[in-house]
Amino acid sequence: xxxxxxxxxxxxxxxxxxxxxxxxxxxxxxxxxxxxxxxxxxxxxxxxxxxxxxxxxxxxxxxxxxxxxxxxxxxxxxxxxxxxxxxxxxxxxxxxxxxxxxxxxxxxxxxxxxxxxxxxxxxxxxxxxxxxxxxxxxxxxxxxxxxxxxxxxxxxxxxxxxxxxxxxxxxxxxxxxxxxxxxxxxxxxxxxxxxxxxxxxxxxxxxxxxxxxxxxxxxxxxxxxxxxxxxxxxxxxxxxxxxxxxxxxxxxxxxxxxxxxxxxxxxxxxxxxxxxxxxxxxxxxxxxxxxxxxxxxxxxxxxxxxxxxxxxxxxxxxxxxxxxxxxxxxxxxxxxxxxxxxxxxxxxxxxxxxxxxxxxxxxxxxxxxxxxxxxxxxxxxxxxxxxxxxxxxxxxxxxxxxxxxxxxxxxxxxxxxxxxxxxxxxxxxxxxxx
Amino acid sequence: xxxxxxxxxxxxxxxxxxxxxxxxxxxxxxxxxxxxxxxxxxxxxxxxxxxxxxxxxxxxxxxxxxxxxxxxxxxxxxxxxxxxxxxxxxxxxxxxxxxxxxxxxxxxxxxxxxxxxxxxxxxxxxxxxxxxxxxxxxxxxxxxxxxxxxxxxxxxxxxxxxxxxxxxxxxxxxxxxxxxxxxxxxxxxxxxxxxxxxxxxxxxxxxxxxxxxxxxxxxxxxxxxxxxxxxxxxxxxxxxxxxxxxxxxxxxxxxxxxxxxxxxxxx
Numbered sequence: 037x038x039x040x041x042x043x044x045x046x047x048x049x050x051x052x053x054x055x056x057x058x059x060x061x062x063x064x065x066x067x068x069x070x071x072x073x074x075x076x077x078x079x080x081x082x083x084x085x086x087x088x089x090x091x092x093x094x095x096x097x098x099x100x101x102x103x104x105x106x107x108x109x110x111x112x113x114x115x116x117x118x119x120x121x122x123x124x125x126x127x128x129x130x131x132x133x134x135x136x137x138x139x140x141x142x143x144x145x146x147x148x149x150x151x152x153x154x155x156x157x158x159x160x161x162x163x164x165x166x167x168x169x170x171x172x173x174x175x176x177x178x179x180x181x182x183x184x185x186x187x188x189x190x191x192x193x194x195x196x197x198x199x200x201x202x203x204x205x206x207x208x209x210x211x212x213x214x215x216x217x218x219x220x221x222x223x224x225x226x227x228x229x230x231x232x233x234x235x236x237x238x239x240x241x242x243x244x245x246x247x248x249x250x251x252x253x254x255x256x257x258x259x260x261x262x263x264x265x266x267x268x269x270x271x272x273x274x275x276x277x278x279x280x281x282x283x284x285x286x287x288x289x290x291x292x293x294x295x296x297x298x299x300x301x302x303x304x305x306x307x308x309x310x311x312x313x314x315x316x317x318x319x320x321x322x323x324x325x326x327x328x329x330x331x332x333x334x335x336x337x338x339x340x341x342x343x344x345x346x347x348x349x350x351x352x353x354x355x356x357x358x359x360x361x362x363x364x365x366x367x368x369x370x371x372x373x374x375x376x377x378x379x380x381x382x383x384x385x386x387x388x389x390x391x392x393x394x395x396x397x398x399x400x401x402x403x404x405x406x407x408x409x410x411x412x413x414x415x416x417x418x419x420x421x422x423x424x425x426x427x428x429x430x431x432x433x434x435x436x437x438x439x440x441x442x443x444x445x446x447x448x449x450x451x452x453x454x455x456x457x458x459x460x461x462x463x464x465x466x467x468x469x470x
Numbered sequence: 471x472x473x474x475x476x477x478x479x480x481x482x483x484x485x486x487x488x489x490x491x492x493x494x495x496x497x498x499x500x501x502x503x504x505x506x507x508x509x510x511x512x513x514x515x516x517x518x519x520x521x522x523x524x525x526x527x528x529x530x531x532x533x534x535x536x537x538x539x540x541x542x543x544x545x546x547x548x549x550x551x552x553x554x555x556x557x558x559x560x561x562x563x564x565x566x567x568x569x570x571x572x573x574x575x576x577x578x579x580x581x582x583x584x585x586x587x588x589x590x591x592x593x594x595x596x597x598x599x600x601x602x603x604x605x606x607x608x609x610x611x612x613x614x615x616x617x618x619x620x621x622x623x624x625x626x627x628x629x630x631x632x633x634x635x636x637x638x639x640x641x642x643x644x645x646x647x648x649x650x651x652x653x654x655x656x657x658x659x660x661x662x663x664x665x666x667x668x669x670x671x672x673x674x675x676x677x678x679x680x681x682x683x684x685x686x687x688x689x690x691x692x693x694x695x696x697x698x699x700x701x702x703x704x705x706x707x708x709x710x711x712x713x714x715x716x717x718x719x720x721x722x723x724x725x726x727x728x729x730x731x732x733x734x735x736x737x
Binding site for chain 2: 080098
């Protein structure tokens with residue numbers, strides 16, 4: 037839609053497609069300069085932090101999974117970490133391995149969805165994967181095959197791909213036998229090959245010249261690529277535990293969004309997700325993932341958000357490889373879960389969701405009733421960084437016409453794989469030029 | 471834009487209201503069938519999958535999510551009038567979802583707990599199912615829906631037949647799978663006897679009691695189940711919590727939880 041009146045020029049594209057959930061974007065240009073950029077997240081709020089009050093300490097894995105249909109395992113894992121920390125219980129050995137394995141399935145599924153169905157069409161000039169399939173059916177089939185194997189892993193351990201039923205505080209309701217897991221190994225070996233093909237394919241895309249200049253933040257866990265926990269570190273020397281997060285990050289509530297904007301105290305906006313994880317942890321990837329990353333010229337110095345699709349593909353490769361390693365060493369534990377007795381206290385937990393670090397905090401009374409809950413999802417943490425990046429991008433591409441600029445700006449946003457359902461969301465692009 | 475003028479395939483639209491995206495994701499999770507479905511129907515509006523949109527009317531609209539804003543009250547009317555058939559997918563669209571827990575609380579309190587500036591938040595006091603606003607041709611249950619059922623529903627409406635839905639309880643599915651009853655054998659609290667089938671008795675298969683994510687079965691007897699759970703030593707407060715989750719506003723669950731609550735639900 038375009039309105040023209042005197043000097044003023046406003047246009048809007050109704051909705052940003054191929055993101056999870058719905059949101060809008062508003063750009064104001066005056067006197068040849070970008071004046072304001074807003075990601076408008078107006079997906080209606082669902083008030084999870086409020087409705088968790090009064091619930092039992094055993095319920096957050098099931099309840100918070102419903103925040104996001106794309107990364108429910110991330111919510112379940114962060115919730116378990118926080119509540120187990122609160123109760124003074126550690127889950128390790130094969131149960132921790134199974135959690136990591138389940139999480140690998142979600143990374144494979146979620147990243148494959150984004151690479152093939154949501155993001156790749158931008159680079160190839162298609163409106164979506166269905167349109168892409170009309171010309172390149174085998175490519176889309178490969179993506180769906182990879183995604184399916186990720187889902188099969190989640191389904192085997194969790195019971196179903198979306199909102200798995202088998203996760204509980206302390207572990208699982210039922211653990212798979214060694215044989216059940218081994219049956220998936222040939223599929224994962226196949227997936228690993230598909231992932232290598234995927235890395236090589238996406239690395240050949242034509243990437244716009246663009247750089248995110250700010251701080252990159254990710255978990256770090258010595259000896260492994262960060263998925264299920266660790267400390268939070270950054271390219272500027274941040275190094276904190278989950279209990280320090282609240283003091284170091286402020287969330288702001290702005291009028292144009294039902295998601296809260298996160299900023300590091302005295303440092304500003306920061307970026308989470310594949311680019312940040314890779315920049316800070318590339319040396320922890322398995323040899324095959326490191327080799328393929330090197331082969332396609334991906335280095336920890338990579339700062340182009342458009343190339344995060346390549347990092348996602350490398351992470352899919354790693355997740356397949358890591359899943360095979362875990363399956364290889366798995367021994368079925370005697371019990372599916374450790375006991376987690378309730379107690380009064382506060383607990384913090386975080387994990388690396390496909391889109392970046394997801395933080396949970398719970399407070400319970402002595403019988404385990406939740407008295408307060410706080411959840412900070414990756415997309416709301418990235419929102420300020422996305423706006424900053426969009427600002428820079430539009431500033432440098434103002435010579436483009438409205439239609440082209442709008443489409444390219446949409447692609448900037450998509451390269452971050454925003455999950456608006458998580459952050460709460462509808463990306464409706466409006467550009468206002470005067 | 472797609473070549474609409476020459477396309478004779480039936481049109482499919484997917485709409486989102488307050489939800490987690492999981493039920494519409496179920497369509498993309500049909501990895502083996504997705505491209506075949508896209509061959510048979512024209513995907514006319516499905517923002518999660520494609521930028522290309524085609525104007526209505528639509529032969530089949532799938533609606534995910536519950537109604538929680540004044541704007542959405544109007545939007546669902548427009549969608550209904552643009553849709554020949556309208557099917558709700560999932561617990562949010564069919565029963566109001568977990569976010570309907572607000573219906574038992576003060577929504578302003580909720581906004582104050584989550585947001586620093588509640589005045590920026592525009593929301594209704596209630597989360598309501600689609601059927602509270604417009605006529606619905608079929609309701610597909612589950613949190614999330616089962617993707618095999620989704621494929622059957624799409625096939626059914628495109629072929630002008632009723633979906634293969636059944637109204638019996640999860641117990642029947644447990645028997646069909648040969649599961650040992652977790653409640654009888656292990657004393658595990660289970661909502662299976664009053665919960666709608668469709669998941670394939672997933673939770674009991676994983677050694678856990680059903681938690682009711684598919685909502686009430688046809689003609690359930692929740693009071694009888696409450697007595698049984700009481701005999702097993704399940705505390706009243708926990709039983710109320712079990713009934714008040716993803717289908718809290720489904721009438722049999724809502725009424726039974728209210729009855730239990732009045733009789734000392736807070737212990």
